[in-house]
Amino acid sequence: SQKIEQNSEALNIQEGKTATLTCNYTNYSPAYLQWYRQDPGRGPVFLLLIRENEKEKRKERLKVTFDTTLKQSLFHITASQPADSATYLCAPTGSGGYNKLIFGAGTRLAVHP
Amino acid sequence: DGGITQSPKYLFRKEGQNVTLSCEQNLNHDAMYWYRQDPGQGLRLIYYSQIVNDFQKGDIAEGYSVSREKKESFPLTVTSAQKNPTAFYLCASSRGVGGTDTQYFGPGTRLTVL
Numbered sequence: 001s002q003k004i005e006q007n008s009e010a011l012n013i014q015e016g017k018t019a020t021l022t023c024n025y026t027n028y029s030p031a032y033l034q035w036y037r038q039d040p041g042r043g044p045v046f047l048l049l050i051r052e053n054e055k056e057k058r059k060e061r062l063k064v065t066f067d068t069t070l071k072q073s074l075f076h077i078t079a080s081q082p083a084d085s086a087t088y089l090c091a092p093t094g095s096g097g098y099n100k101l102i103f104g105a106g107t108r109l110a111v112h113p
Numbered sequence: 114d115g116g117i118t119q120s121p122k123y124l125f126r127k128e129g130q131n132v133t134l135s136c137e138q139n140l141n142h143d144a145m146y147w148y149r150q151d152p153g154q155g156l157r158l159i160y161y162s163q164i165v166n167d168f169q170k171g172d173i174a175e176g177y178s179v180s181r182e183k184k185e186s187f188p189l190t191v192t193s194a195q196k197n198p199t200a201f202y203l204c205a206s207s208r209g210v211g212g213t214d215t216q217y218f219g220p221g222t223r224l225t226v227l
Contacts (some may be wrong), residue, residue: 004155032212043203043218044156051213089155093212100171101216103148103155 002028004104006090012110013080021075021107023090028102030092033066033073038087038106047088048075080111116140119204119219126191126198126226134189134222136204145187146205146216149173156203162187163210191224199226 005024013019023033031052036044050057050066050073057064063076073092077084087106117138126132138145144163148156158171162181176195181187187206191198201223205216 008153030212034215041201041221041223043205043221044216045218046215049213049215100158100161105153105155 002026002102004028004090004092004102006088006104007107008105010108010110012112015081015111015113017080019077019080019084019109019111021088021090021109023073023075023092023104025071025092028071028092029068030094032093033064034091034093034101035064035073035075036089036091036103038089040087044089077109080109082111082113085109085111117204117206117217117219119202119222121222122220124222124224126224128226129193131190131192132224134191134202134204134224136187136189136219137185138187138206138217138219139185140206140208140217141184142206142208142217143184144207144210144214145181146207147171147177147179147187147189148203148205150201150203150221159189159202161210198224200224 003026034049035047038044048064050064061078065074087108089106091101091103120135146161147159157173159177160179162168165184178190203221204219207214207216
């Protein structure tokens, strides 16, 4: 069955450093991959979408990569700030017809001043 | 303001009772979804609806029911048949169901069974 793996342990980094979160998937060949941010007790918020033919996508301090050979996406936050502290979810999806988003459990990021 | 709302934010239920969670959107989206989130787990799909008067079971539909009589509304009923209903429930909507359609989530309802 399709499986999404994100680091279950929290990632703790110092303010100003680059945070890198990993999303690995198996038994799946997604055409797209979406990243969401979720704050405690709230619904996820969409951040970025990357297509399988795009190696990299950027939005302000965020960068996402998509390696279909490794079956992996990396999510980077540069110059991290305490306000970036949250849980980040990856969600690969296919193409054609109904495309169910399969969410990973997420990685909690804590940025310390 | 366009958005998606859920009510109530917190809900307590006695064992054996049915309870209905509300979800409303004014984004003019065709597709709507219900997810369940448990601690340390990803979002699991309960039901989804691509269009009014149509809905499909997700991965964990047992013990739940939905209706989609209006485009704006997609209520979820948690029945007494759901063995472990205590969880955080999230409603979402999207323009369509293609791979590039991103989902907009409501603030969630935390259901506790006493």
